[in-house]
Amino acid sequence: MDSIFQTVDPHDLPIVLQVAGTLMVLAIVVGLGLDLLLVILMRIRPPSFPRYAERMHQRPWSWRDVGFLVSAVVLGFLCAEVTAEILLALGAEAAGTWILQLHTLIFQILAIGIIVYLLRRRGISWREAFGLGHGHVLLRIGQGILFYLAAMPVVLFYGLLSLVLFHVLGLPFDRQPAVQFMLDPEQPLALQLYLASLAIVGAPIIEEALFRGIAFPAMLRHTTLMRAMVFVSLIFAAIHLTPTAVIPLFVFAMALSLAYLYTGNIIVPIVMHLLFNSVSLGMLVMLRMLAPELVH
Numbered sequence: 001m002d003s004i005f006q007t008v009d010p011h012d013l014p015i016v017l018q019v020a021g022t023l024m025v026l027a028i029v030v031g032l033g034l035d036l037l038l039v040i041l042m043r044i045r046p047p048s049f050p051r052y053a054e055r056m057h058q059r060p061w062s063w064r065d066v067g068f069l070v071s072a073v074v075l076g077f078l079c080a081e082v083t084a085e086i087l088l089a090l091g092a093e094a095a096g097t098w099i100l101q102l103h104t105l106i107f108q109i110l111a112i113g114i115i116v117y118l119l120r121r122r123g124i125s126w127r128e129a130f131g132l133g134h135g136h137v138l139l140r141i142g143q144g145i146l147f148y149l150a151a152m153p154v155v156l157f158y159g160l161l162s163l164v165l166f167h168v169l170g171l172p173f174d175r176q177p178a179v180q181f182m183l184d185p186e187q188p189l190a191l192q193l194y195l196a197s198l199a200i201v202g203a204p205i206i207e208e209a210l211f212r213g214i215a216f217p218a219m220l221r222h223t224t225l226m227r228a229m230v231f232v233s234l235i236f237a238a239i240h241l242t243p244t245a246v247i248p249l250f251v252f253a254m255a256l257s258l259a260y261l262y263t264g265n266i267i268v269p270i271v272m273h274l275l276f277n278s279v280s281l282g283m284l285v286m287l288r289m290l291a292p293e294l295v296h
Helices: 015-044 049-057 063-089 093-122 126-130 137-169 177-183 189-220 225-238 243-263 267-290
Strands: none
Touching: 015 137, 015 267, 049 189, 049 243, 063 093, 063 189, 093 189, 126 189, 137 243, 137 267, 189 225, 189 243, 189 267, 225 243, 243 267
């Protein structure tokens, strides 16, 4: 079987990549240590999942809210796509391209606007809806960093397993469209920075509010804890539209759900998601700039 991994002598890499790789290895070692510590603590004092689930039951969200939010966002997204295609067909390429470039931002603005509308209509505070009053902000940021480090060794393992599985089955390897765009040196730098900012800041906030903050508690009202976590995580992985990333994204989404369940505060999975996207994009950009032969 041909190797699916490209090998390279670390000494041939630029010093920046050597340092980044060393930091990544250290982060994985720290993550494995945290995983071991979590297993020991769970053996000594098993987590009270029924109590955590009851806290989720107190969140005000229902499937009606989820359906309204998703329907409105998808409708707005499709309207932007259709408008762009019509403009392109009519020869207004500049306007059509501009709308296509803004459609992710449109999606995020729509989602935030609808969440604000739902909260105001029902007289619910952000604290009640997303557990923002549970613990100091700095504490929750620290927890997000620790949970991210603990999740990464597991996510990387399943990411490698997914690559091996696709290779054995003879299936094609596809990158996420956003990743492919960031690796394309012919794309305008300003546009890449704009999309990177949406992926690093906007996506973690919007996706965590939707999947963990709203859909997860709503699903939990109608089924068991494990089924709710699995269902929401599968949908999260599927919407990224990249078969090779489904398994690792599902595992990461399960970690995000566990972190939200345990802490009760949406800041924790947002920090985890932000770090995940930031590190992934940062490594891709450094590889494209300093060692482009490794990403082709």
